[in-house]
């Protein structure tokens with residue numbers, strides 16, 4: 001879907017003419033204030049479950065809808081079904097289910113007769129082409145399911161991360177066509193993009209500032225009164241488009257900040273300086289915040305949102321956003337290059353199937369979340385290298401790799417590659433590494449081990465941005 005500038009403008013202009021009918025406004029105001037509004041959450045994942053549980057905890061009746069029967073079954077049994085340590089989530093789900101305040105189903109008709117429905121389905125990318133395209137099928141299906149059950153007097157809130165213009169070009173047309181109602185007049189429409197962080201779901205949901213973008217000011221005001229029941233952070237009113245641009249833009253910005261650090265690291269490698277020392281010096285003046293160079297950028301947000309950010313552009317050609325993505329996507333390959341340099345320096349015979357211990361499989365330290373992990377890209381780069389390698393992966397959090405300790409993984413290894421800054425790896429002592437390994441190459445993708453201590457122990461150390 002590639003909107004023309006004029007099409008988008010006309011929709012934006014139209015939305016100015018949309019004034020919420022007084023009786024709809026009054027009814028929603030009353031039901032939100034008295035917590036009698038019946039809530040529905042479509043999409044029960046990392047974002048949807050905490051959202052549903054927090055409103056249920058505050059006394060709202062919440063109905064969850066998801067297409068995954070196992071997840072629905074777990075939830076109705078009072079179990080938190082997602083991976084990873086989420087402080088407070090298992091207890092909260094158990095409590096609100098036991099209090100009969102939160103019930104989930106795979107039957108879309110449970111959405112009938114509700115007052116407010118949240119759309120929290122994921123908005124993945126179709127990576128079969130480059131640049132990756134938006135894949136809106138989940139969102140379209142959710143809008144169709146809701147549109148067929150939408151009644152006058154309701155409010156629809158999207159929390160999913162959306163490419164700018166998606167509300168006006170996809171969500172509004174589907175909801176209106178399916179319901180025969182007018183968005184912003186017969187029902188309120190809001191985009192309040194999620195701002196969660198795996199491992200801190202409840203904390204972030206409660207304390208982060210939220211952007212509350214309504215199709216009209218009345219919709220924003222109603223949503224702010226609703227979120228005020230669960231959010232202690234600031235609730236900033238704006239319109240649909242600003243909310244969509246903000247969410248995707250804040251992550252595109254972070255991607256670019258990290259990309260600068262990754263380029264600076266490679267510049268330091270060639271000049272022969274220590275990136276971490278340069279970073280500290282640059283950050284010693286105000287208004288600088290050089291991020292951490294590393295083995296790559298993974299996760300469910302940062303690698304994806306920059307593409308959503310520019311996904312509906314037609315005229316403007318972004319140079320910065322794709323370039324930042326290319327820099328960050330290159331880092332796992334750079335790790336392969338550092339490994340090749342280290343093996344060469346150590347005189348390792350590549351025809352003898354060297355053993356490589358890879359420490360860290362998740363995308364983020366102290367997490368088991370492997371979505372879009374740089375380690376996957378690194379292993380792919382090793383495969384493309386075409387050298388027979390004996391690869392051992394270890395990760396204390398990821399189910400598939402947690403059965404080994406890091407000590408067992410590095411035993412008899414010719415090289416150790418650190419991909420993630422897990423707290424367990426911060427304790428690695430170079431002397432112990434040297435004793436356990438067959439070889440002496442250490443490739444440090446997250447500045448976990450001290451370079452000089454490695455060299456004093458007779459190891460060849462190469463870190464991102466720290467190779468001389």
Ligand code: SAJ
Nearest residue numbers: 194195196197198258291292294296297298299301302363
């Ligand atoms: N990374 C670096 N260098 C850095 C920071 C991160 O290489 O200086 C890498 C990480 O190792 C990871 C990836 O980037 O592989 C993403 O890290 P992240 O800290 O951005 O964590 P995420 O992906 O969970 O980002 C989320 C985002 N939150 C939402 O989208 C709601 C992001 O906007 C937040 O800034 C981030 O959490 C956070 O730290 O709160």
